[in-house]
Amino acid sequence: MVKHTHLGVYGILVQHDHILLIQKARGPHKGKWDLPGGSIEFGEEPEHTLQREFMEETGLGSIKGSIRTAVSYTIVYQYEANQMEELHHIGIIYDVELLDDQARIQTGGDGQDSLGAKWIPIDTLGLLPLTPFVEMMMEPELETNPEAGIEE
Template sequence: MEKYTHLGVYGVLVRDDHILLIQKARGPHKGKWDLPGGSIEFGEEPELTLQREFIEETGLAPITGNIRTAVSYTIIYQYDVNQMEELHHIGIIYDVELLDDQAVLRTDGDGQDSLGAKWIPLETLGLLPLTPFVEMIMEPAVQEESDVGMGTEVEG
């Protein structure tokens, strides 16, 4: 079995109780909803990767971001008919701010990694197939939303 490490940069953009996600077109999470982002190209600064990937997958620009965290997971999956692959996926996760409220969302996909971008209501995240990064990152936010919705104070 082949083993690979993949390092990517991903962005969390939440507006009006909706999160911006893309639907994966390929790879071990094909069909699942993921954070916009992707691989760092040789010599590229991580924040420039974030900006490039956001334009490619969502059409939204300009953006700015602040590093939130770095997370990782491993997965074994069927890469090809006779080939299993073990992937160690590392993600540098940014909190993203859209600087142009008039930017138009690209919903038709990028012809590579994304089948399209969509604003997903936070309250419906649990009903969708999600990638591990979305599950890891959004768990606290969804919990805060439900605490606020139930009248429970959230201390900060």
Template sequence: MNQHTHLGVYGLIRWGDKILLIHKARGAYKGYWDLPGGRLEFGEQPETALHREIEEETGLTDVQVTIRTAESTVVHWVYQGTPEELYHIGILYDVQLKSDKQASEIRKEPDGEDSLGGAWFAMEQIHQLSLTPFASHMIFGRS
């Protein structure tokens, strides 16, 4: 079995009573809803990576981020017919919009990479979604 370690940064973005989630296009969480975020590039500071990932996946550029915690999980999945284990480590942030104006203009289409698009969800809707462990932890306090 192949084993991989992945370090990423992820942000919980709230707008009023709604939370912004990204529909995963590929990888171990394909089809799940996740927090905006992703992998750090070589030498990139975590906060810089989060700003870049949020812009790529949502189009939001005017945000303030505050680190909340770091979590990890092991995900078992099959990649090209081969069982894989992914040790996923996430640096998790709370994200505030500096302007409500931009919230209505989020990117809803695929980014050509990891996202099928983003959407705002009310809490009662979120209970019906398949969430990644980090999204579940940040929203509900559990993995």
């Protein structure tokens, strides 16, 4: 079995009791809802990764992040037809603030990892297929920002 470690940066953006999630287009969590984010490129600062991935996956470019935590999990899944992979996924999780109240999310996906972004009511998260990082972050401490509006 192939073993692989993946390090990524992910963001939690909550407004009006909704969280911004993307639907995974590939990988072990295909079809599940995930935090926007992804892999750190060589030499890239994590904050820059957060901004780049948010732009690619949600269309939101005017954000500010502060580190919340770092978490990890392992999963065994079928990588190719006859090959299993054990993935150790490490995530640096940021709390994200949207700096432009007029910004709209892109709902069509990025053509790679995301099928699209969507504002999901926090109280419905338990009804959806979620990635482990979203499940880990579903704590009562998810704060909402009642000052900002939600635009799709």
